Amino acid sequence: MEKKKISIIALDPRAGQSYGRDVESLFGDVADVSVFSVMDGTAMGVLPHADLFAASTDAFGSPEELARHVPIDSQTMAVEASFRWQELRRLKELPAGSRVLFVNMTETMAREAIAQLEQFGITQVHWIPFYPGAELPPDVHIAVTPDEMRYVPEEIETKIDVGQRACTSGMMIEIALRLGLEHLLETEKFQTYFQSIATSNYSFDQMFARSIRLESQFHILMETLEDGVVGVNEKGEVFACNRHAEEITRTSADLVVGKAASQVFPYIPFSKCLQEREQLPAKITRLNGVNVSVEVVPVMRQSACIGAFALLQRFNDVEARQSQLRNQLLHKGYRAKYGFEDVIGESEAIQRTKDVLRRMAVSESPILLIGQTGTGKELFAHAVHRASRRKDGPFVAINVAAFPENLLESELFGYEEGAFTGAKKGGRLGLLEISHQGTLFLDEVEGMSPALQIKLLRVLQEREIMRVGGTTIIPIDVRIVAATNESLEQKVAEGTFRRDLYYRLSTLPVEIPPLSARGNDLFLILAHFQQELGTCFRLSPQVREFLRSYAWPGNIRELRNVVEYFLYTGHDPITMEDLPPTVFHRAGKPISEQTGAPAVPPEPSEVFRFVLEQLYRASEDRQPIGRERLLQLAREAFLPTSQQEIRSVLAQMAEQGLVRISRGRGGSQLTADGRRLYENGHIHSIK
Structure with a gap:
């Protein structure tokens, strides 16, 4: 075999001679090594031809300067030195x-x-x-x-x-790779040299220094990959083809390895990738009657392209893998926790609701749960999923009103890497993708913006999504269960909710009865909360009668709060004096009237006062202000409230002529009466 030619270029002749001796000690049997120096003038002009030029970084000022001293199309690399x-x-x-x-x-x-x-x-x-x-x-x-x-x-x-300093083992490995002398890496003198040179890249050196072991590990890795992989060297010759690639291309690795990829795989753009030295994004090609995604990635080393890999994926394989990943998310909490057996109650109203929802659960149509806040709409959504054919799939719940519009879109649809500032590396699955072959529960769906309503409508119609910042259509199979505590018909009439989406979501509408319509279920649920909180107390006859006739505007959620309040009174039995101060009315009358105390006009809530103040400030700035901004300001002030409570306060103010509420997202503005109320401090006059 004809000897290779290696040229070493350094700034200082003594350093160059030292590097040359290191290289010659390992490659002297198969290569002639020449040394050139800038300081002694031997590196000036165009240097004689060599199979490989290795130049120290201080020899010339830039790669362009180096290129002027080596023949055109020469292989070049950097000298790397270590102790x-x-x-x-x-x-x-x-x-x-x-x-x-x-x-x-x-x-x-x-x-x-x-x-x-x-x-x-x-x-x-x-x-x-x-x-x-x-x-x-x-x-x-x-x-x-x-x-x-x-x-x-x-x-x-x-x-x-x-x-x-001596040439690094990484440099010696690269010389062997560049010149096709990989077989030398397993010889004893290479092993001895590698062990003597300090390096911080142990894994790289050890893998290549033990080439037999590397080759074994490489083939094991290739075969464990779920994608088809074809590898070529810098000449475009195939050196690797795993089993999945053989199945996809219907060829044999033994027949293609060592041959030009342009001949055996003409549909894979290896030549373009090697020439442009850039990754070629996935493109679809029809191969043996199957749609196959083909992506080509260059392998760069010291600014030189030393090969490329093609990744092949059949579309049905991609879909199957995505389903497996989605199912794994079930173990991360995306599962239904409750069934119909967890719905406590024996009243006719609740039994009728459970019977209707059990029959609806077996269908695939969207369900709309309508009910006041605190009636247990999410619990019923869990139960519907558990009783459906999708019970083994994920159950994902999200409160639509809790997210600003831009965050809600990325939360539902996911996003690609770099879609926006702060986007996670690699992108993120959206809840719609995570819900694939399962159920997505959308609570307070009336809070969804018009733009997102259009995107959700497309999901229901086309059963496909596109991530934020993405270009790929992703098919999904999701059953939607939505919930609202407002009249969507009124929202449609006001123009804040799309009519076509309303009819899509309300295919199977069900009204969840309020606690006040469930009779003695109240005491069954109360007993359950007592057990859950680890407490036991009795109710006086007057308190039982009061609770039975109380309106329960907060429904079951309010009842749990009352039970917990009773726990901390330390009294048994509970009497009328133990009722929470937030429970104001019985049949529309203050508790003070029931006990004989003089009637006092009810004080407006802290949320009412806060909203009035923020509306006044916005009025001073001559700017309307919306519910989302009011909710954000309340959170910043550590005032516990919800979008629903702010909506109720605004509705109360509108009835009293204190505020004008614009349709859509136009915001709200104080009227002259509202401004006078705030400026005069006549809060007690609010009815």
């Missing part, structure tokens, strides 16, 4: 805290070497770069140099010469 382990062990013994000069030809070379020494853990001393022309600092008695004793000041007491 030997035995020299590092010497330096590790330097007294801790010492000030030590590192002496080299230039400041850049000295600082580079110091950085490398610190990377290898020689940090117990304070390194000071020193070079010709530098000023000698005081109180320094030790100097270290890589064979540059001529630059070490004479007055330094201790001088340590660690010799020229």
Whole structure:
């Protein structure tokens, strides 16, 4: 076999000779090694032809300058130098805290070497770069140099010469790869050399230094990948083709390895990838009657393209894999927790609701749950999923009103990497994708913006989505269960909710009865909460009668709060004096009237006062203000409230003529009466 030609180019002739000896010690049997230096003039002009040029980074000012000195289309790479382990062990013994000069030809070379020494853990001393022309600092008695004793000041007491830095094992591996001499990597002299050179890239060196083991691991990796993989070298010749690629392309690795990819895989754009040195995004090609996604990725090393890999995926394989991943998310909490057996109650109203929803659960149509806040709409959504054919799929719940419009879109539809500032690397699955073959519960659906209503309508019609910032259509199979505590018909009439979406969501509408319509279910639920909270108390006859006739505007959620309040009174039985101060009315009359105390006009809520103040401030700025902004300001002020409560307060103000509410997202504005109320402080006059 004809010998290869390797040319080493360095700034300093002594460094060049040292690098040349290292390379020749490993490749001398199969290659002729020549050394050129900038300082002695041998590297000037166009250099003789060589199979590979390795230049130190300080030899020329830039890659463009190097290109002017090597023949056109030559292979070039960088000289990489490191210390030997035995020299590092010497330096590790330097007294801790010492000030030590590192002496080299230039400041850049000295600082580079110091950085490398610190990377290898020689940090117990304070390194000071020193070079010709530098000023000698005081109180320094030790100097270290890589064979540059001529630059070490004479007055330094201790001088340590660690010799020229050696070529790294990574550099030797790259030379072998570039010249097709990989078989040398498993020889004893290469192994001995690799063990003597300090490196911070152990995994890289060890993998390539043990080429037989690497080859075995590479093939194992190729076969475990779920995609088809075809690899080519820098010449476009196939060197790898895994089992999945054989199945997809209907060919045999034995027949294609070693051949030009342009001949055996003409539909894979390897040549374009190698030429442009850029990743070619996935494109669809029809192959053996099947749609196949083909993506080509270049393999870069030291700014040179040394090959490329093609990733092949059949569309049905991609869909199956996505389903598996989605199902795995069930173990991360996306599952229904309650069934119809968890709905407590024996009243005719609740039994009728459960019977209707059980029959509806087996269908695939959307269900709309209508009911006041706190009636248990989400619990029924869980139960519907558990009773459906989708019970083994994910159950995902989201409160639509709790998210601003932009966040809700990315939460529902997901996003691609780089879709917006702060987007996670790799993108993120949306809740619609996570709900694939399961159920998505949309609570307070009336709070969805018009733009998102259009996107949700498309999901229901086309059963497909596109992530934010994405270009790929993703098919999904999701059953929607929505809930509202407002009249969607009125929202449609007002123009704030799309009529076509309303009819899509309300295919199967069900009204959840309020607690006040469920009779003695009240006491069954109360007993359940007592057990859940670990408490036991009795109710006086007057309290039982009061609770039975109370309107329960907060429904079951309010009842739980009352039970917890009773727990902390410490009384048994509970009497009328133990009722929470928030429970104001019985049959429309204040409790104070029931007990004989003088009637006092009810104080407006803290939320009412807050909303009035914010509306006044917005009025001063001559700007309307919407519910979402009011909710945000309340949270910033640590005022506990909800979008529903703010909506109710605004409706109350509108009835009293204090505020004008615009349709859609136009916001609300104080009237003249509203401004006078705030300015005069006549809050007590509010009815």
